Amino acid sequence: MAIFGKLAYSAGVSPGALLLVRFTLAAVLLVILLLARPSLRRVKPDPRAAAAGRTPASRGRVLAIALGLGAVGYASQASLYFAALQRMDASLLSLILYTYPILVTIAAVLLGRDRLTPARGVALAAASGGTLLVLLGAGAVSFDPLGALLGFGSALVYTTYILISDTIVHRLSPVLLSTLVMAGAAGTLAIRAALAGGVDLSFGPAGWFWLACTAIVSTVAAMLAFFAGLERTGPSTAAILSTFEPVVTTALAALILSESLTTLQLTGGALVLASAAVLQIRRNHTRPGRKAPVEQASTGMPANPAERVGAHSAE
Known part of the structure; x- marks a missing residue:
């Protein structure tokens, strides 16, 4: 996203136009996908509510929450981020934004949605430390207090966005939720944009090309993958694995924008990669709020064949 954004800015695209076109084009592409695959539009039953003895949220409430995630959460997070980006160095802003994996993990543990296992604690420390090294290696020097405040606000909003998404991600397909x-x-x-008098869309073909890349790669593909992963791993692991983003951005900047990687950045990238390996050591655990399947003493597998299939699907 950061690289496509830079290339779009150089082609004459304003931040307001980038945000509006990015989300509008992404929504149109996802609607087309939903029209082509009607099965993806179904709202699924709520196994968590049934296991906890609660009344599941209605279809209308689930859809309203998903719309609110975009209308309030994602729009606010992106707006705060790009407002901060206009005031401060991108590397330092990323360092502030990527406090959110720590915030998500702490909140998820306090809410009883995840457990702070030793492996997850080590992974969080490695990922956070690695991200710090990658971004500090970029040599960020500019600091703007208001920009920093906007950046931290973006991290707080994104934390809330992930935690709320985790409550409905199992009810909707990644395509429907993303749409x-x-x-x-x-x-x-x-x-x-209408209240501000509109946005300037008079930039040339190069600007539209980079906007299309932003919408398809950094928005549609990224969000589908994130929601599919969030459903399978939970909020803490999903947030920790998201620290790959600044590492990938830095590596691509070295390849595409001819920026060199320092030893400090390479060390940080290795730490982030190590965090993913740590998270894979013990993947097969039951998240709080879900009933563990009854196991047969002789085989260690769920007694119910349907549960056995579901267990394999989750893995």
């Missing part, structure tokens, strides 16, 4: 989030964000940004 609603993108539609909500596009609606909010369209209203804001």
Whole structure:
């Protein structure tokens, strides 16, 4: 996203136009995908509510939450991030933004959604330390207090966004959830653009090309993968694995923008990669709030064949 954003800015695209076109184009592409695959539009039953003896949220409530995630959460997070990006160095802003894996992990543990296992604690420390080394190796020097405040606000909003997403990600397909989030964000940004007198869309073909890359690669593909992963791993692991983003961005910047990688950055990237390996040591654990299947003493497998299939699917 950072690289496509830089290339779009160099082609004459404004931050307002980038946000509006990015989310609108992503929403249109996802709607087309939903029309082609009607089965993806189904709202699934809530196994968590059944296991906890709670009344599951209605279809309308689940859809409203998904729209709100985009209209309030994602639109606010992106707006705060790009407002901060105009005031401070991108590397330092990323360092502030990537406090969110720590915030998500702490909040998820306090809410009883995840356990702070030794492996997860080591992975969080490695990922956070590695991200710090990668970004400090970029040599960020500019500091703006308001920009820093906006950046931390973006991290707080994204933390809340992930935690709320975790409550409904098991009810909707990644395509339907992403579509609603993108539609909500596009609606909010369209209203804001209208109130501000519109956005300038008079840039040339190069600007539209980079916007298309931003929408397809950094938005549609990224969000589908994130929601699919969030459903399988939980909020803490998903947030920790998201620290790959600044490492990948730095590596691509070295390849595409001819920026060199320092020893400090290479060390940080190795730490982030190590965090993923640590997380894979003990993948097969039961998240709080889910009933563990009854196991047969002789085989160690769930007694119910349907549960056995579900266990293999989760793995």
